[in-house]
Amino acid sequence: EPEVTQTPSHQVTQMGQEVILRCVPISNHLYFYWYRQILGQKVEFLVSFYNNEISEKSEIFDDQFSVERPDGSNFTLKIRSTKLEDSAMYFCASSSPRTGALWETQYFGPGTRLLVL
Amino acid sequence: SQQGEEDPQALSIQEGENATMNCSYKTSINNLQWYRQNSGRGLVHLILIRSNEREKHSGRLRVTLDTSKKSSSLLITASRAADTASYFCATDGYSSASKIIFGSGTRLSIRP
Numbered sequence: 001e002p003e004v005t006q007t008p009s010h011q012v013t014q015m016g017q018e019v020i021l022r023c024v025p026i027s028n029h030l031y032f033y034w035y036r037q038i039l040g041q042k043v044e045f046l047v048s049f050y051n052n053e054i055s056e057k058s059e060i061f062d063d064q065f066s067v068e069r070p071d072g073s074n075f076t077l078k079i080r081s082t083k084l085e086d087s088a089m090y091f092c093a094s095s096s097p098r099t100g101a102l103w104e105t106q107y108f109g110p111g112t113r114l115l116v117l
Numbered sequence: 118s119q120q121g122e123e124d125p126q127a128l129s130i131q132e133g134e135n136a137t138m139n140c141s142y143k144t145s146i147n148n149l150q151w152y153r154q155n156s157g158r159g160l161v162h163l164i165l166i167r168s169n170e171r172e173k174h175s176g177r178l179r180v181t182l183d184t185s186k187k188s189s190s191l192l193i194t195a196s197r198a199a200d201t202a203s204y205f206c207a208t209d210g211y212s213s214a215s216k217i218i219f220g221s222g223t224r225l226s227i228r229p
Contacts, residue, residue: 031215042222043160043205048215056215091160105150106217110159 002026004109006092012115013082021077021112023092032075033093033106034067036060043091049075082116089113122220123206129226136193138223140206141186149182150207150217151191160205163191193225201227 005024013019025032034046047057049067066078075094079086090113093106124139140149151163166173166182166189173180179192193200203222210216 033215035219043207043219045216045218050215058216089157093160105162105165107162108152108160113157 004092004094004107006090006109006112008112009110010113010115012117015084015116016081019079019082019114021079021090021092021114023075023077023109024073025075025092025094026096026107027073029094029096029107031055031095031104031106032067032069033095034077035091035093035108036088037091037111038085038088046077079114082114084116087114087116123204123223125223126221127224127226129228130196131228132196132198134196136196136200136225136227138191138204138225140189140191140220142189142206142208142220143187144208144210146184146208148209149180149189151178151180151189152205152207152219154203154205154222156202163204196225196227198227198229201225 004026007022011019032049035043036046037043045058047061047067048055064080068076089111091111092109095104095106122141128136130136146168148165148167150165152160153163154160164173164175164178164180166180168184171182177194182189189206203224205219205222207217207219
């Protein structure tokens with residue numbers, strides 16, 4: 001069964017460093033998402049991406065964050081200058097809408113645990 | 118404002134018993150989904166119910182949706198130790214076709 005994959009599974013970085021989290025969505029999906037979950041807290045929406053552009057972003061997704069689909073398979077989240085409070089589990093998700101509908105099941109990857117020191 | 122809120126926050130039952138978790142939400146929705154998360158792991162999609170549906174089954178899972186009360190329930194029948202996990206409801210933003218909004222989750226523990 002197709003699944004969303006994410007790399008790395010764990011990343012430790014120093015405050016102020018740039019990190020790139022990578023995702024390979026399910027191959028025939030068209031919508032891509034990033035969410036994060038700070039330890040012990042809710043899963044929070046960061047950004048959605050469709051047709052090579054951001055379709056929606058949350059207030060968390062500030063100028064330090066960017067997303068890119070550099071080729072036909074990868075979807076990346078870049079944090080330019082990490083802060084301590086960026087430590088969280090980051091989940092990528094993808095979905096495939098039916099014709100004329102945009103809301104569908106979102107399939108999540110296993111997550112990347114980011115620790116900022 | 119918070120969207121999905123699960124109740125109870127934690128539930129501990131004996132293996133073989135049924136587990137019922139509830140979710141309430143505030144705004145209109147197009148669909149509601151339930152996800153499972155094992156400790157420190159990814160989110161596994163369990164079931165999606167649309168706003169025009171009242172009940173849906175998948176194996177040992179039964180989900181109900183009452184849009185008039187803005188609530189949903191997830192019933193797991195004949196629970197097993199492997200069902201130990203956190204369960205989240207997630208609603209779509211009615212005016213937003215893309216993001217889904219997660220609740221705080223119910224931590225379910227199955228005692229052997």
